[in-house]
Amino acid sequence: MPAAAASPADDGNWVMPGKDYASSRFSALNQITPANVAKLGLAFTFSTATTHGYEAPPLVVGSTMYLITPFPNYLYALDLTKNGAQKWVFKPQPLAASQGVACCDTVNRGAVYDAGKIFFNTLDGQTIAVDANSGKQVWRTQLGNIEKGETITMAPLVADGKVFVGSSGGEMGVRGWIVALDEGSGKVAWKAFNTGPDRDVLIGSRFKPFYASDRGKDLGVTTWPPEAWKIGGGNVWGWISYDPETKAIYYGTGNPGPWNADQRPGDNKWTTGIFARDAGTGEALWYYQSSPHDVFDHDDVNEVILADMPWGSGKRPVILHPGRNGFFYVLDRRSGQVLSATPYGYINSAKGVDLKTGRMIPVAEKEPKQGRVTRNICPAAPGAKDWNPAAFSPVTGLVYIPHINLCMDEGPMQANYISGTPYVGADVKMYAGPGGNRGVFTAWDPINHRAVWEIKEDLPLWSPALATGGNVVFYGTMDGTFKAIDGRTGKLLWSFKAGSGIIGQPISYRGPDGRQYIAVVAGVGGWSGAIVSGQLDPADPTAALGFVNAMKDLPSKSTAGGMLYVFALPR
Amino acid sequence: MSSRFRASLLAAAALALTLTACDREERHSRAKPLGETVPAGTSPGMLYAGSQPGTAAVDPRAALYKNNAPALAEGQRLYSWMNCVGCHSHGGGGMGPPLMDSQWRYGGSIPQIAATIVEGRPNGMPSFRGKLTDDQVWKLAAYVSSLSGQPKKDVVSSRADEMSTSTPSDLTPRQGERASDTAQQ
Numbered sequence: 211m212p213a214a215a216a217s218p219a220d221d222g223n224w225v226m227p228g229k230d231y232a233s234s235r236f237s238a239l240n241q242i243t244p245a246n247v248a249k250l251g252l253a254f255t256f257s258t259a260t261t262h263g264y265e266a267p268p269l270v271v272g273s274t275m276y277l278i279t280p281f282p283n284y285l286y287a288l289d290l291t292k293n294g295a296q297k298w299v300f301k302p303q304p305l306a307a308s309q310g311v312a313c314c315d316t317v318n319r320g321a322v323y324d325a326g327k328i329f330f331n332t333l334d335g336q337t338i339a340v341d342a343n344s345g346k347q348v349w350r351t352q353l354g355n356i357e358k359g360e361t362i363t364m365a366p367l368v369a370d371g372k373v374f375v376g377s378s379g380g381e382m383g384v385r386g387w388i389v390a391l392d393e394g395s396g397k398v399a400w401k402a403f404n405t406g407p408d409r410d411v412l413i414g415s416r417f418k419p420f421y422a423s424d425r426g427k428d429l430g431v432t433t434w435p436p437e438a439w440k441i442g443g444g445n446v447w448g449w450i451s452y453d454p455e456t457k458a459i460y461y462g463t464g465n466p467g468p469w470n471a472d473q474r475p476g477d478n479k480w481t482t483g484i485f486a487r488d489a490g491t492g493e494a495l496w497y498y499q500s501s502p503h504d505v506f507d508h509d510d511v512n513e514v515i516l517a518d519m520p521w522g523s524g525k526r527p528v529i530l531h532p533g534r535n536g537f538f539y540v541l542d543r544r545s546g547q548v549l550s551a552t553p554y555g556y557i558n559s560a561k562g563v564d565l566k567t568g569r570m571i572p573v574a575e576k577e578p579k580q581g582r583v584t585r586n587i588c589p590a591a592p593g594a595k596d597w598n599p600a601a602f603s604p605v606t607g608l609v610y611i612p613h614i615n616l617c618m619d620e621g622p623m624q625a626n627y628i629s630g631t632p633y634v635g636a637d638v639k640m641y642a643g644p645g646g647n648r649g650v651f652t653a654w655d656p657i658n659h660r661a662v663w664e665i666k667e668d669l670p671l672w673s674p675a676l677a678t679g680g681n682v683v684f685y686g687t688m689d690g691t692f693k694a695i696d697g698r699t700g701k702l703l704w705s706f707k708a709g710s711g712i713i714g715q716p717i718s719y720r721g722p723d724g725r726q727y728i729a730v731v732a733g734v735g736g737w738s739g740a741i742v743s744g745q746l747d748p749a750d751p752t753a754a755l756g757f758v759n760a761m762k763d764l765p766s767k768s769t770a771g772g773m774l775y776v777f778a779l780p781r
Numbered sequence: 782m783s784s785r786f787r788a789s790l791l792a793a794a795a796l797a798l799t800l801t802a803c804d805r806e807e808r809h810s811r812a813k814p815l816g817e818t819v820p821a822g823t824s825p826g827m828l829y830a831g832s833q834p835g836t837a838a839v840d841p842r843a844a845l846y847k848n849n850a851p852a853l854a855e856g857q858r859l860y861s862w863m864n865c866v867g868c869h870s871h872g873g874g875g876m877g878p879p880l881m882d883s884q885w886r887y888g889g890s891i892p893q894i895a896a897t898i899v900e901g902r903p904n905g906m907p908s909f910r911g912k913l914t915d916d917q918v919w920k921l922a923a924y925v926s927s928l929s930g931q932p933k934k935d936v937v938s939s940r941a942d943e944m945s946t947s948t949p950s951d952l953t954p955r956q957g958e959r960a961s962d963t964a965q966q
Contacts, residue, residue: 310868310905313876381867381876623861630907632867632876740875747882750873758873 211604212236213516213527213543215454220679222720224270227320227365228599229717231452232516235601237718240679241726242779244696247682247704250777253727254293258772259284262743263735265597266320266365267674267715268774269328270729271342273722276323277731279772281309281316281333287345291722294776298345308334311359311630313381314737314754315744319447319597320365320715322373324393329373331362337375337391349396353377357630359384367450370457370489372399376446380464380509381755383633386445386481388461390492400492404444404463404480406430411480412487417494420547421568423477424497433476441627442474443467444481448511448597452489453527453543459489460529460543462510468625469591470635471505472580478503482510484531486546496546500533501570505577506559506620507591507755508535513599515609516543519657530656532600532611534593535570537563540656552659554652555594555613556643559587578636583621590618590640591755592737596672598713600654603677606697608662609654612671612685614738615643616760638756648760651675651685653700663700669764672713672738676728684728686712688739689767692730692775708732708775711739711768725778733772734764743770823896825887843891846923850936856924857938859917863909865925872928877906881928889929895922 216231220238229235242250258264262280269276275294277286283304287297309316312333321330327339327348335354340347353375354360359382367374372390380386386404391397402412407428419425426432431439445464452459463485466478483499501508515530519540527543536557540549551563561571578584595613602609618640625635642648649667654660673686681697688711694704711734721727735743740754741761751759823840846852860866868874872881883889886904887897895918901908913921927937 306904307907308905310877310907312905625867626862626864628864628912631864633864634867637871744874744878745882745884746870746875747873747879749881750871750879753870753873753879754875755870758870758875 211518212602213453213518216452216516223272224267224717224719225323226269226367227267227322227715228449228451228513231369231454233449233451233513233599234515234604235599235675235715236603236677238679239718239720239726242678242682242728243680244682244703246779247694249779250694250704250728251780252706253776253778255776256286256288256294256296256774258286258731258733258774260733260772261770262733263315263317263739264714264731264733264772265317265736266731267717268729268731269321269323270717270719271323274342275729276321276328276342277774278318278321278330280318280733280735281312283318283330283332285321285328285330285340285345287342294774300340300345300347302332302336302338302350304332304334304336305356308356308361311356311379311382312361312363313378313632315735315740317363317736319363322366322368324368329366329368331364331366331375333361333363335360335362337362337366337373337396339373339396351391351396351398353389358382359630364447364449367452367459368393369452369454369459372489374450374459376450376461378445378447380443380445380447380467381632381634383441383467383627383629384443384445385440386443386464388446390489402487402492402494404430404446404485405434405439405442411494412492413494416488417496418545419496420498420545423502423567423569424479424499429477429479433479435474435476438474441467441633442478442481446511448509449513449599451514451516453516456544457489458486458495460484460486460514460516462512462514464509464511465504465507468633468635469507470580470622470625471503471578472622473625473635476503482508484510484514484529484541484546498541498546498548498568500537500539501535506535506587508533508593510534511597512595515600515602517602517656530602530609532595532609532613532654534595535560536589536594537570538654538656538659550659554611554654554661555615555650556588557594559589578620578622580622580624583619585619586617587620588617588643589614590616591638592616592757596737598672598674599715601675601677601683603681603683603697605679605681607655607657608697609656610675610677610683610697611652611654612673612675613650613652614670615645615648615650616640616670617643618756634755637752639751640756640760642760649687651700665695665700669767670738670760672736674715676716676718678718684716684730686714686716686730686732688713688734688764690732690734692716706775706777709773710734710771711742711764713739721778725781728777729774731772731774734768734770739764739768741765742768823892825893825897827888840892842919846919847891847926848933848936849923852920853924853927853936854938856920856922859913859921860924863913863921865921880925883929889926891919891922891926894925895919898922
């Protein structure tokens with residue numbers, strides 16, 4: 211079950227990307243079922259006027275739908291009583307130059323609604339609050355500095371009177387941070403860095419990591435070569451969850467920089483791990499590092515699903531976390547202890563996770579070293595799964611994981627730090643993993659640590675999943691096919707061909723007429739789809755940090771263009 | 782004919798071949814002093830109001846770097862050192878647009894590329910003004926131009942500087958010369 215306090219009864223709205231604080235991405239609405247989903251039809255559409263990767267979910271509050279686009283980050287309000295007619299649009303006018311420091315297309319992963327305001331981030335590093343009725347700005351706060359390579363692509367989380375926002379820029383030598391803003395004024399309440407001395411990381415007396423390797427003074431400095439932590443990454447461009455019972459937030463930190471790991475010997479704390487922090491003060495409570503001294507760009511920013519799991523005769527508060535490194539983690543939510551870590555994709559770069567120390571056991575010959583090309587590393591840099599979140603259904607008890615099956619060759623080289631330019635130092639070339647299918651949709655049983663079934667997909671899956679109370683599960687593919695499958699069996703029940711590839715988050719909501727609707731925005735792009743949205747050249751296999759080599763066929767399967775599609779059963 | 786004599790004949794032939802092969806461009810051991818990096822009168826576009834068709838000024842310095850193997854080799858090193866590779870990869874693009882195709886937002890001639898490097902461009906191309914000498918800018922611009930197959934095949938490096946899994950650049954399919962580039966010779 212999703213954590214009860216973090217997952218209240220469904221009101222038919224969709225006010226934050228994760229649906230609830232538990233990040234379940236589960237809608238309890240149940241009018242659409244395996245028996246009737248075949249009759250699902252188009253209700254209305256809306257063009258977003260953008261041609262870059264559209265990763266965000268629509269939000270629904272009462273009779274209004276809100277869309278936040280990729281750069282230039284337009285915020286649209288649509289009237290659901292009038293087939294999605296435009297009510298207003300807010301144009302924040304981010305700096306055009308920010309497009310040049312966004313690593314992986316100019317995406318935005320979503321807005322959030324709370325107490326009459328919509329909160330969202332702009333690519334050039336601002337957080338903006340807009341009045342949800344009038345579309346007028348309430349406040350805006352500049353947090354990132356593009357001259358240092360800082361952008362913001364993540365969706366904020368609003369909880370406990372604060373707006374939580376984190377940085378992007380792991381490929382630009384950005385020292386990652388998370389900030390809490392006052393929900394009413396936009397003023398910074400606290401800011402925590404993910405590298406550097408304890409006082410900057412907000413590590414103090416309340417910090418109780420479970421494993422010994424995370425205990426000690428100023429590990430954010432001493433696990434790096436001198437000064438390297440200042441440009442060491444650990445950004446917060448993924449997802450944040452919140453537990454109202456303990457008033458703690460949970461989030462993952464991004465990759466250490468540069469990718470060339472020979473330039474940064476050490477564990478590189480506090481990158482590629484999960485932090486628990488006090489929402490009010492920002493104080494670190496615990497931390498777990500899934501990939502110490504990450505050598506593969508395996509950011510740990512994937513979704514943190516809060517659940518209460520049957521344990522002995524009672525229940526245990528846990529975190530379900532399909533990690534980028536290919537392991538499905540079950541962590542104790544109070545301590546950060548790893549209860550299990552099981553591969554859910556093909557891994558040859560690690561032998562497993564030592565449950566005594568919590569450390570991943572690396573495979574030495576798969577570690578990229580400067581001066582050679584290391585071949586057939588699985589999973590590749592985007593991991594067994596990238597940013598696009600899984601959905602957790604309390605109806606089936608399964609986690610629905612949309613993910614990828616790619617391997618890579620990597621040749622590290624010396625990276626020079628020049629602020630405002632990339633800090634990577636690696637030539638990468640990706641290709642399909644074993645089986646040849648680049649995508650996989652896995653239904654995962656977190657209690658028995660196994661896949662119940664999986665669907666092989668030709669193209670990498672870059673869209674999040676949606677689970678519903680009617681037991682129909684939705685996801686999209688990069689060729690633009692929007693699919694409804696049976697949550698128990700994985701059987702394909704219905705599909706719709708959208709105008710562009712789908713990497714956006716589908717949602718389910720109750721419309722003003724009382725009917726259940728399904729909505730998704732198509733618009734191919736993102737890191738995987740940059741070959742289309744950025745018109746990249748497939749003659750260079752290293753393009754888009756090596757992703758282009760695995761996506762040479764995409765331009766023949768999808769064209770760019772953001773478009774909202776809303777579906778309903780016939781009246 | 783003794784085998785030693787045959788060997789020296791072969792060596793002589795090889796030397797002669799090498800010498801003629803070296804004749805393909807003039808190598809500047811010391812770059813000529815250049816007044817200003819951004820070529821005067823270079824616009825990223827092609828239209829010059831009030832000028833007769835085909836009379837737009839073309840910077841004569843471009844010819845010194847085009848089809849110049851040492852310049853391209855040094856430009857290739859600068860391309861990695863200055864992190865061009867991080868955004869544009871080895872020509873296929875990524876964070877920045879591709880440089881090996883036939884589309885140029887701000888002009889694909891060597892003077893236009895030099896101007897783009899120095900001035901930066903509004904959608905995210907940073908300005909490298911003051912970070913490179915004039916001579917380095919021209920070499921880098923010549924290398925960038927070579928990615929789309931502008932120079933002769935025999936001046937392009939047959940190996941990449943980096944640990945790459947990509948095809949050597951002299952085996953990469955060429956886009957062919959554009960009329961605008963031949964016009965500048």
